[in-house]
Amino acid sequence: MEIDILLSTLYGAVSGLAVGIIPGIAPPHLMSIMFMALFFMSPTEVACFYIGILTVSQYVDAIPAIYFGVPGETSAVPASYEGPKLKAQGYGRQAIRLTAIGRVVACAVSVALISIVLPFILSNTWFFSNNTQMVLLGLAVVGIYFSSSSNHWRTVLGMTIGFTLGLVGYNYNFEQRILTFGNPGLIDGIPIICAIMGLYVIPMMLEELKKAFKGTSLKLVEGEEEKSTPILPHLPNMFQSSVLGWITGLVPGMSYVLSSTFTYNWRKKKEIKAGRYQLGNMPSIVAAETGNTAGAVSTLIPLMVFGIPITWSESIVYNIMVMNNVNFGQAKFFYESFDYLVMAFVIANIIGLVACWPLSKHIASILNKINFKALWIAILSISLGVIVYSGSYYSQLDVYLATFAVCLVIGMLIRGRIDPMPVVFAFLMQDSIELSVWYFTQIYF
């Protein structure tokens, strides 16, 4: 058991490296590609894998942001704004070092905050009632809605499309088959892997491939000779950003992306007020990356304790865990897996720290040599292979290919018009949302 947990954490950490440093890849993409591998893992292993991917990607996403001015992930946008200037001034490595230390502080503060808040939650059973879960789910939907990059009507349309696709299959509440067209293979609904790949992953990859063929590549920011700066003056900033990042990480839908943006703007305003701000501001980048890490940790609480995903990458993890027989009732999963989750968290932090600090220069040099055309073609081929393999594995290749094709058509049609995030989220959470409303109406009406 321990060795499997360790291995899944390591897989997650290595995947997190890829997610953090390769611009364009986010945790949901990699989880979709590794869907079948995750299916064979226990829920605890899946959770540890996710902790690995999330933690390490947060650590290393500052590397492309600072060295190349390109964010490895959305949460590294502030770093990609301030970082290149710091690199040009000779403070690139210092920025990497300080953000790494900031992340360690963020992890320590987050664990302390969790240990204060959790006993209260766990001792109150009403936290696990349908009403509380419905409110949390509602907040997640609202959060996803407001964090969408499309306008309101398009977001509503996107969510409706996702929800409708989620309805396909036998509906246990209404005791009838919906949009199955007489095909028994659709009774369990559209396979998750086909929907995620078709609606989002493949269209996004085609976009990246197009960019690669256009010759858009990373360019290393040239800079002065490396200089050093003391760590101690940054510690209060790190602690404050950790607390703020942790709290904002709990905002459904936006989570740690909000954490990094919020802490960045908060620190930047303070620097402007003090008359210290100019592009390439070290405290602002440290605040953003520290807050980002603290937010990534607090984001995990609703998922691991209540089984309520508040980001769409968590909704993928949630679905895989449910398929792997997890029991979230009364925080059962959290209690049973607590030691392993902590172990995964510590290991992932160590790997992240090593990767983003001593190894950052080497990672940047590898990143500089990557052939993005070949990379995206390989990832695209693997993704399509995953669908064929999954369909064959379940002896439902026809259903997998047909549903993938339908979702791909929808994915291509909405590309550039509707943000795919709410579409996929609504698809993945349709069952949970419908169920909580169903239980509510049964109890009260």
Added chain:
Amino acid sequence: MTRFISILVATMFVAMTAQAADKIYMPWSSKPGGSKQAQLQAFKNSLEKFGFEVETVNTTSCLTADAWLKDNADKPAVTNMSVEDAIYNIVNPGTDNSCEIPLTKESLIATASTAYMNICSMEPDAEKALAKFRAGGNTVGITFTPFGVNKYLASGFMKYLDIPDTKIITYRSGSKIIQAMVAGDVDFVHMSSAHLISKAGGTCFLSAAPEGKTKQPQMISLETLTPDNPWIGKSHTFNFVGQNIDMERVREAAIDAINNDPTMLMQFDMNATKVGVGAGWTPEQQWEWIQEKYAGYGNLELEM
């Protein structure tokens, strides 16, 4: 070199064919968290112990397992089918939610267990819980599966007790219903898996088991309260069934699971009764017993 390659290919072919012969698919016929899937997991472990390669199929109900089996009618497969699901199909043939996994003399590997229905709550005092239950005005959580039948088992259970204003809330799985009970969403639950209730800190105080056959000391038999209640003795009866399999070998593995698997033993200890080939019956005796179960439901005039 050519000869070497031929031998290698032939060896690989033989090895693959031999492996394929022992492969068995196992579509899950319920959501996780309940007795039914726990039994299938136990069966899977035993099958692997007996040299089979078991590939689980991620179906989540009797209905979806049925669809998979129909789609893969030529494949060797085993699953768990309850008598109650089969009853529903007899009453509702060909409807949207009729699950037609065959429970026949030919498909029946072994009856895994039969577990009486219970009423449970978070109240530790059985007498207090019973008084509150009988006073009415409560919500009672039930699981949806077996398809629709649970609704009738629950209302039948209460019908002869004259309980006023009781609302039945249907949940999707065993783990959801227990969570609802612990969180206070429902006052009582109607469930066969008393061991899962105990693990969550609840107590089952009333049982459909006939007098003297209740599994736990605090349980009151429905027979004590309403001796003429036709719902006395009503239980969930789970059966391992299969297609395209070596019945004798697979049955040996099933008997091993029933008699030795820790989860099965815990179920027998806490809430289930061992019947069928696992209890030393012949396959014929086992089938006759199931026929009697069918007949028992026939008298209840289920309006579905």
